[in-house]
Amino acid sequence: MTGYRPYxxxxxxxxxxxxxxxxxxxxxxxxxxxxxxxxxxxxxVAAEGETAVSAFDRFERPIDILVNCRWQRTLGPAEDMPPxxxxxxxxQLFGTAFDYSTEFARRRQRAQLGGSILMLTETADxxxxxxxxxxxxxxxxxxxxxxxxxxxxxxxIRCNVVxxxxxxxxxxxxxxxxxxxxxxxxxxxxxxxxxxxxxxxAAALYLCSAYGAYFSGSTMxxxxxxxxxxxxxxxxxxAPRTRMxxxxxxxxxxxx
Amino acid sequence: MSFSEPPAAxxxxxxxxxxxxxxxxxxxxxSGTGLAMAEAFARCGATVALVGRDIERLTQVxxxxxxxxxxxxxxxxxxxxxxxxxxxxxxxxxxxxPITILANNAGANFPLLAERISPNAWRAVxxxxxxxxxxxxxxxxxxxxxxxxxxxxxxxxxVWLGLPGDAHAAAAKAGQMNLTLTLAAEWGRLGVRVxxxxxxxxxxxxxxxxxxxxxxxxxISIPARRPLRxxxxxxxxxxxxxxxxxxxxxxNLVIDGGDWLRRDVLKPVFVSPCDRENLxxx
Numbered sequence: 001m002t003g004y005r006p007y008x009x010x011x012x013x014x015x016x017x018x019x020x021x022x023x024x025x026x027x028x029x030x031x032x033x034x035x036x037x038x039x040x041x042x043x044x045v046a047a048e049g050e051t052a053v054s055a056f057d058r059f060e061r062p063i064d065i066l067v068n069c070r071w072q073r074t075l076g077p078a079e080d081m082p083p084x085x086x087x088x089x090x091x092q093l094f095g096t097a098f099d100y101s102t103e104f105a106r107r108r109q110r111a112q113l114g115g116s117i118l119m120l121t122e123t124a125d126x127x128x129x130x131x132x133x134x135x136x137x138x139x140x141x142x143x144x145x146x147x148x149x150x151x152x153x154x155x156x157i158r159c160n161v162v163x164x165x166x167x168x169x170x171x172x173x174x175x176x177x178x179x180x181x182x183x184x185x186x187x188x189x190x191x192x193x194x195x196x197x198x199x200x201x202a203a204a205l206y207l208c209s210a211y212g213a214y215f216s217g218s219t220m221x222x223x224x225x226x227x228x229x230x231x232x233x234x235x236x237x238x239a240p241r242t243r244m245x246x247x248x249x250x251x252x253x254x255x256x
Numbered sequence: 257m258s259f260s261e262p263p264a265a266x267x268x269x270x271x272x273x274x275x276x277x278x279x280x281x282x283x284x285x286x287s288g289t290g291l292a293m294a295e296a297f298a299r300c301g302a303t304v305a306l307v308g309r310d311i312e313r314l315t316q317v318x319x320x321x322x323x324x325x326x327x328x329x330x331x332x333x334x335x336x337x338x339x340x341x342x343x344x345x346x347x348x349x350x351x352x353x354p355i356t357i358l359a360n361n362a363g364a365n366f367p368l369l370a371e372r373i374s375p376n377a378w379r380a381v382x383x384x385x386x387x388x389x390x391x392x393x394x395x396x397x398x399x400x401x402x403x404x405x406x407x408x409x410x411x412x413x414x415v416w417l418g419l420p421g422d423a424h425a426a427a428a429k430a431g432q433m434n435l436t437l438t439l440a441a442e443w444g445r446l447g448v449r450v451x452x453x454x455x456x457x458x459x460x461x462x463x464x465x466x467x468x469x470x471x472x473x474x475x476i477s478i479p480a481r482r483p484l485r486x487x488x489x490x491x492x493x494x495x496x497x498x499x500x501x502x503x504x505x506x507x508n509l510v511i512d513g514g515d516w517l518r519r520d521v522l523k524p525v526f527v528s529p530c531d532r533e534n535l536x537x538x
Contacts, residue, residue, distance in 0.1 A: 004271055008500040114260060149514045153479030156257045190444025195503040202500040211269045213262045214456070214480060214488045217517045218510045225506040228441040 007035055008202045009209045015040030017064040019208075020055065022046045022100055027169040028120065029069045031197035032204055039205070041065070052103035062111060065208050066104040068097040068141070069120040075173035077241040078132045086133045093137035098144065101159070105152050114156030116208045119145050120200070123163045123223045129240035131173075138163065142219055149217030158216040160207045165223025166194040176245055191224035258481035259513060265487035268299040270494055275302035280357035280497075281348055282306055283335050283392055286313040288460045289410050289489050290361030296490025297357060297497070298326035305348040305355070307333035308362065327352075335362045335388030338395075345395045356403065357497050358396040360389040360432070361410045363425070367535040370423040378424050385428035386435075393439055397448060404447035406497035409436050411452040411508060413516030421535035433508055440506030449505040451496045456512025458484045480513025 007013075019036045023029040024045035033043045044063070046055040056063065070092055074081075101117050108115040121138035122128065128135035141161065148159040166174050166185050178185040186193040203220045206212050221227075263269070280297040284290035285306030294304040298321055306314045306328055314330030321328040329351055333344030348355060363385045368377060393407055414426040415433040433452050440450040457474060459466060475483045492511050495501055510516065532538045 004274060004499060008270055008495060008498065010267075010269065112257070114257065146517050150479050150517050150519070153259070153514050154257055154481070156259055158259070190441045191449070191503060191505060192445050193503070199500075199503040203504070206269075206495055206500075209269075210260065210263055211488075211491055213260045214484055214511050214513050216259070216480065216514045220504065220509055221507040222503050224503045225440045225444045228437050228506045230441075 006198065007039060007205055009039065009205050009211060012040045013205070013209050013211075014065075018042045018044065018059075018061055019065040019067065020044045020046065020059065020063040020100075020104075021067045021069055022096055023070045026069065026071045027197050028071065028164070028167060028200050031201045032067060032069060035201045035205060036065075046100070052100040055100070056103055056107060062107065062113065063104060064113070064115055066100055066115070066117045067120070067204065067208070068100055068118065070096050071120065071170070073122070073131055073134050073173055075130050075177075075244055077130070077244070081133065089133045090137050090140075093134060094140045094144070097141050101144075101148060105148070105155065105157055108157055109152075109155050112155075115158075116212075117145075117148070117157065117159040118204055118208050119159070119161045120204070121161055121163045123165050123221055123227050126227060130244055145219075146217045153216060158213070160212070160215050160217070161219040162200060162203050162207065163219050163221045163223070164195060164200055165189070165221075165226040167200060168194050168196050173245060177243075180245065189224040189226045190228060193224060195222050195224060261482070262485055262488050262491075265295065265299070265490070268296065268494070269491050270300050270498055270500070272299065272301060274300040274498055275357070275494075278302045278357060279348065279352050279355045280304050280359060281345070281355045281392075281396070282359045282361060283333070283388065284308055284361035284363060284410075285359075286310055286317050286330075288361070289455055289458060290359065291317060292458075292486035292489040293359045293361065293408070293410075293493040294328065294490075295321065295326065296487065296494040297359070298328060299490075300494050300498075302357065303327040303329070303352045305329050305331055305352060307331045307335075307344055307348070309334055335392055336383045338391045341388075341391040341395050345399060349399065354403065355396060355399060356405045358392060358405070358407045359410070359493055359497075360392055360407070362388050363410065363428075365422065365425040367421045368424070369421060369529060369535070373424055381424040382428040382431075385425065386431040389432050390435060393435070393450070397443060400448060402446070405449075407439070407448070407450045408493045408496050409433070409450070409452045411436075411454045413454055413456070413510065413512060415454065415508070417516060419536065420529040420538060421532075436508060437506050444505055449497075449501070451501075451504060451506070452508035453489070453492055453496060454508050454510040454512065454516075455489055456484050456510075456515045458486075458489065460486070477518075478513045478515045479518060480515070482513070484511065484513060
């Protein structure tokens, strides 16, 4: 962002506002926390496994903006994932977003103060072979955001989504796959680069700020056209399970 | 409770010099969404070339923007003819310099049942919205000659939902939306981003039969319970064309106060479009 200030919204855009993030570990979550704070906001981060009621009570002050930013990508064939793990991943992603969003809404409705919710997800409109559960959670969260946008519109509570492709610095199995195949991740993207934390932060700030006041139920996709790779050619199709990280052939695994 | 009002238009959100030295060409820039975008680009430092068929109107609008300290030039251009598009872009570049931002807003629309749309009426709408958008994108790209650029296409949620009484414009816009996806992939590696802005109901004087007294009542059917404001359209378009959106391409961003998501488990009784007094208001 050479030559420009780091954020699309002016200094002080979140002065006097309190922002709660449901995660503080992922690089995007850390970037968001730093940005909201730099623009005048007071930022709180929920603890791992903490329920919404407990988090909202713990912070003892009204939350104006909620950012559901838990992120998880577990690469693997669906048939290898035990149901308990699938449930746990759905709970981490969708369940947490539902718990925090509804608790946020109940409190904002009581106070009649309006508010803004942002969901960070994957770009999952077309599914994602190899990431079936986290993609399903992303799609569910986006669909939830659309329903909540309308259910809570009369309370002036907005609910939007930022859907991301590959983002630099994340613990993303796509990067390990790229290393394994000897290619640069950005070379797989039409724009020739992967996204940065700053790209996600810029979109998130805009949607959550006063300038984004007419967005609700909207999804901003940040993937450099990564999902517009449709063509009539491409490499010969092979089962996704054969293209995953360090996998042994299926027969070998079956024998173990 | 309605959605909060946004900051006033004079506050551009983005840095006031972000597009300094750049030229943004806005088709349909004389009114409505095109004018809203033009004003926002200009408030971020761009020189805006307002193009359209009504040069008198474009001139008045340019002068008005000029009085606000914004840089705007009017150029007559009919987007339906590729030769004229080429000529119009040439005149813009000779007047104000290389174009690096294109906002496709030119459109035509009127309510008609599909069986009553004459071939001429069909073509009147699709040639401006779909053909015109394609010709402008093509000419824009050719002239960039390797320089980075950004395109924003004016869309509406009927690209996904259709709209009874609007088969021509809905189909043309759906074509524009799809063009956004393909061009983004074709030109991504060449530094040209292409996005769509899916704009909600925006009451303004450019709409035939616009009645300011009725603009309010329409808004109550939108979840936001207030109309979309010009500066909100403009900021969204400027954001998509800005360096802050450098990794956003091939997307269709909705700004409509939740309007396209209004649904009910049990909907109101359906009135067949052929029985409606007001075709679009079923």
